[in-house]
Amino acid sequence: MRTSKKPNIIQIHRNTPDYPARLLDLSDPPDSLYIYGDIRLLNLPMIAIVGSRAASPEGIRNAYSFAQALSAEGYLIISGLARGVDGAAHRGALKSNQGYRTVAVCGSGLDIVYPREHLGLAQAIANGGLLVSELAPGLGPKAWHFPRRNRIIAALSLGILVIEAAERSGSLITARLGCELGREIFAIPGSIHNPLSRGCHQLLQQGAKLAQSPKDILEELPKWPKPSFKGI
Template identity: 65%
Template sequence: MSIFPKPNPTTCIARGDKKYPNRLKDLYDPPSNLYIDGDLRLLNKPMIAIVGSRKASPEGLKNAAAFAQELSRAGLLIVSGFARGIDGAAHQATLCLGPKHFTMAVCGAGVNVIYPKEHLGLAKNIRKQGLLVSEYPLGTPPKSGHFPRRNRIIAAFSIGVLVVEAAEKSGSLITARLALELGREVFAVPGSIRQPLSRGCNLLIQQGAKLVQNPQDILEELIFEKNPL
């Protein structure tokens, strides 16, 4: 965990504020406040979540990066949970495309508390080319209960959720379930029945998630308007 010194103040948007994102009002328990670092205009862009295992395989990391870049090129903002593994790969791959490609990290701590600490550089780049978002006040340390609750925000912001790689009891399945409850699209990348990190995705597909093999499979299912800044 690292405390992140910031040159610009964090914005706090209360639930009753006109700037409060309408998408979060779909939740039965929307955050009372949102603490945001970055360009608030990005909150209006169409978003897709890319989530998955913290202990991702090399193939999973490559898939996360490939999907993130192609979906970003198509005009979607890439949302994830700022964790190790799939989340970090999706954030980083989007940033590597350069300006006009944006990512949002929904954090399980205050936006100035960087967890995991090795993502300090990633956080700095996201602030320049995206958004750091949390429902927790500045200085709040990460706690295990924060991360499942963070997942509902990821699901609500997104028009769809892609699970790239996940074990049978992965927190990513929570995000997928919440997305389904909110009427969002759920996508999953299939894998070998012998691969533990594919069991969660295969289970989602068995339960009705859309099997995807490439970004075009997702784009054919989603209807959205590009919202350039």
């Protein structure tokens, strides 16, 4: 769905100072990025929160509350604007009552919001954060766009929290890429009878860190001075 009015999109190239250094850890960093929002956020410390589009009510609550708590500690929450966990994480960050922001990496051009029901959320993120895509305006969502989006999420983050993921899911792609890049990987466990817990349990078996509370994540990541977003 196209936005109601054409956003003020800018393009940055890999050889320019604004290009985020963390993306250069990728073997195939984007040649350029399209940005809608405050570009100064790109180099602040980020934690990715990803998970199922068909998340349970508990998964939605976990995404929202972890995003709130981590935002309050000075981290930007980054996710993919998808239904379920992604949307809840963005909303939790925006409602943190700390004036903090969130970053959404999109699987379409930034003048097209997908899914369509997240138009209002995308506008709220642009007003208080940043929308990012390597896809030019006018390009709609395609299945192969999302794994490429996920590699950007993984590279920009310092750590990745997976909340509810099936055994084959885009969230596990993000976690695998993050592990290859040396990012910290966290997972929330669930019932052995829930198919959406199997991906998280697989990550834990492979060495991801158990996240029972935001404190478990904060203990593993570097301490950062809380940024003052009033001046950003």
